[in-house]
Amino acid sequence: MLDVVVFWSQWAVKILCLIVVYIWDFLMKYLFIAISKEDFRKVTTDKTTNEGPYTTEDIKNCMKKVTPVSLGQTVKVDNDFEIKAYYAGHVLGAAMFHIRVGQQTLVYTFSLVFKFQGDFNTTADRHLGSAHIDRCRPDILITESTYGSTVRDSRRARERDFMSKVVECVRGGGKVLVPVFAVGRAQELCILLETYLERMNLNVPIFFASGLSEKVNTYYQLFVSWTNEKIQNTFHEKNVFDFKHIKPWDRSYVDRPGSMIVFASPGMLHAGYSLHLFKKWAPDEKNMIIIPGYCVANTVGSKLLLGQKRFLFDGKEIEAKLSVHYMSFSAHADAKGITQLIRQCQPRNVVLVHGEEGVMEFLKGRIQEELKDTCGLSRAEKRSKQMQGVLVIKDGRLRLLRSKDAISELNLKEHVVEFHSKFILKQSTQSKLIVNVADLLQMKMPSNVITILSESEINIDNSKVIVKVRDDHENDNEITISWLLKNEILGHSVTTHLKSYVDQQTSLASSSLMSDSAASPDPA
Numbered sequence: 001m002l003d004v005v006v007f008w009s010q011w012a013v014k015i016l017c018l019i020v021v022y023i024w025d026f027l028m029k030y031l032f033i034a035i036s037k038e039d040f041r042k043v044t045t046d047k048t049t050n051e052g053p054y055t056t057e058d059i060k061n062c063m064k065k066v067t068p069v070s071l072g073q074t075v076k077v078d079n080d081f082e083i084k085a086y087y088a089g090h091v092l093g094a095a096m097f098h099i100r101v102g103q104q105t106l107v108y109t110f111s112l113v114f115k116f117q118g119d120f121n122t123t124a125d126r127h128l129g130s131a132h133i134d135r136c137r138p139d140i141l142i143t144e145s146t147y148g149s150t151v152r153d154s155r156r157a158r159e160r161d162f163m164s165k166v167v168e169c170v171r172g173g174g175k176v177l178v179p180v181f182a183v184g185r186a187q188e189l190c191i192l193l194e195t196y197l198e199r200m201n202l203n204v205p206i207f208f209a210s211g212l213s214e215k216v217n218t219y220y221q222l223f224v225s226w227t228n229e230k231i232q233n234t235f236h237e238k239n240v241f242d243f244k245h246i247k248p249w250d251r252s253y254v255d256r257p258g259s260m261i262v263f264a265s266p267g268m269l270h271a272g273y274s275l276h277l278f279k280k281w282a283p284d285e286k287n288m289i290i291i292p293g294y295c296v297a298n299t300v301g302s303k304l305l306l307g308q309k310r311f312l313f314d315g316k317e318i319e320a321k322l323s324v325h326y327m328s329f330s331a332h333a334d335a336k337g338i339t340q341l342i343r344q345c346q347p348r349n350v351v352l353v354h355g356e357e358g359v360m361e362f363l364k365g366r367i368q369e370e371l372k373d374t375c376g377l378s379r380a381e382k383r384s385k386q387m388q389g390v391l392v393i394k395d396g397r398l399r400l401l402r403s404k405d406a407i408s409e410l411n412l413k414e415h416v417v418e419f420h421s422k423f424i425l426k427q428s429t430q431s432k433l434i435v436n437v438a439d440l441l442q443m444k445m446p447s448n449v450i451t452i453l454s455e456s457e458i459n460i461d462n463s464k465v466i467v468k469v470r471d472d473h474e475n476d477n478e479i480t481i482s483w484l485l486k487n488e489i490l491g492h493s494v495t496t497h498l499k500s501y502v503d504q505q506t507s508l509a510s511s512s513l514m515s516d517s518a519a520s521p522d523p524a
Helices: 010-019 030-036 039-044 056-063 155-171 185-200 213-222 229-234 251-255 272-281 300-305 335-345 357-370 403-409 430-444 485-519
Strands: 004-006 025-029 066-069 074-078 081-087 095-101 104-108 140-144 175-179 206-209 246-248 260-264 288-291 310-313 316-319 323-326 349-353 374-377 390-394 397-401 418-426 450-454 457-460 465-473 476-484
Touching (some): 155 175, 155 288, 185 206, 185 213, 206 272, 397 403, 430 465, 430 485, 476 485
Parallel strands (some): 104 140
Antiparallel strands (some): 095 104, 465 476
């Protein structure tokens, strides 16, 4: 049983909190609590059915278990476990963590992202300060390496280049599309545009197309203490997040004639407003797209940067005639920033994550040559073998043990978490229902072993999931699916397929009943 869970992402909070039945102490940054509450529910809600895996009430119950952590605060969970948060400078609310477990110490440059990436930024910009950490000398530092082979131009040079391209396009009658995520580079570039357009007296409409943008800008104003020193000192005189020239986007503007500048999410052109606008504006050579950050391989943004001109969307080919520019305003540290953090932190070992293999190899060589640190690379995508177990710290040693061995060695009591899901279905023949259910699962899950054990039980993958059917009362059957926590993915898949089956059969039964009622003679 865990003592504490440290969350770097709001996605993980909801998933773990709602799946696991034990009540843990959750540790999150104050700002994260404000931003995350409803965001995840909205993202995962089906827009056609308005149904999602979690409700607003689920989220509220989950957040009651959260213990906020302030920057610089050391939280002591017990005698062997403590954490301390540091400012990461990546996006609003991003923090790095120094973690001590027993005699071992670790620094992980966590951040507000959707998986373990370790993002931070050692260069202050127009809205955030630079990352900072004490000289804590950890045993291991886990750090990102996104731009590990790059040293960027100065911020002022990049800003001049950006404004020059924007002005050139709009004065030529074109539209400028800037794909960004709702938090981070969006606010940085909006502040830049507001400042320069006022000086240059350039009258061109600017829009922000993102469902979260207005809420995020409000949080920037509420949590001004997370911004850079200049904004904090002048905030009472001038609120830089109160954008006078940047207006919310409306779908009707897409075919509006004339020049405009649009910030649209997401930043990699893989979905949403930014992809929609790209499809509309790409065929016009007067238009321009400026990509200010990193794009994952195989996204539309990545393909554009590699020079691809023709794209197929919904069976229709689009030729990208607009001009394409990449200008790095990314909030990730470059090679200089990463080595700067390592020098300050002085770890015994360094592990690189969140980077392409060639970049990580280059940075590894640089770290070993300049800093004499032992450096390892994270290659999760090339693992030849997955290992499961419990990481045990005993006598200053780390060992990965099988669950039963760990329980025995530590003299612990084993906890078993079992899930059950139940459906009621009107069905006259129980044995026929078992066959129908088994056939359905075999069709939907061809790689799994589906076995009918009796007229009332189906076994899936050697009892990883059990499906039972029994008479509830006359003409009704009860279907129960059971699985353990470790088989959650398989259990969820079986439940989803059977729920669809039950809904379909219920609908057919209702339609049949209505037909029979309509055909019956009036008793009067």
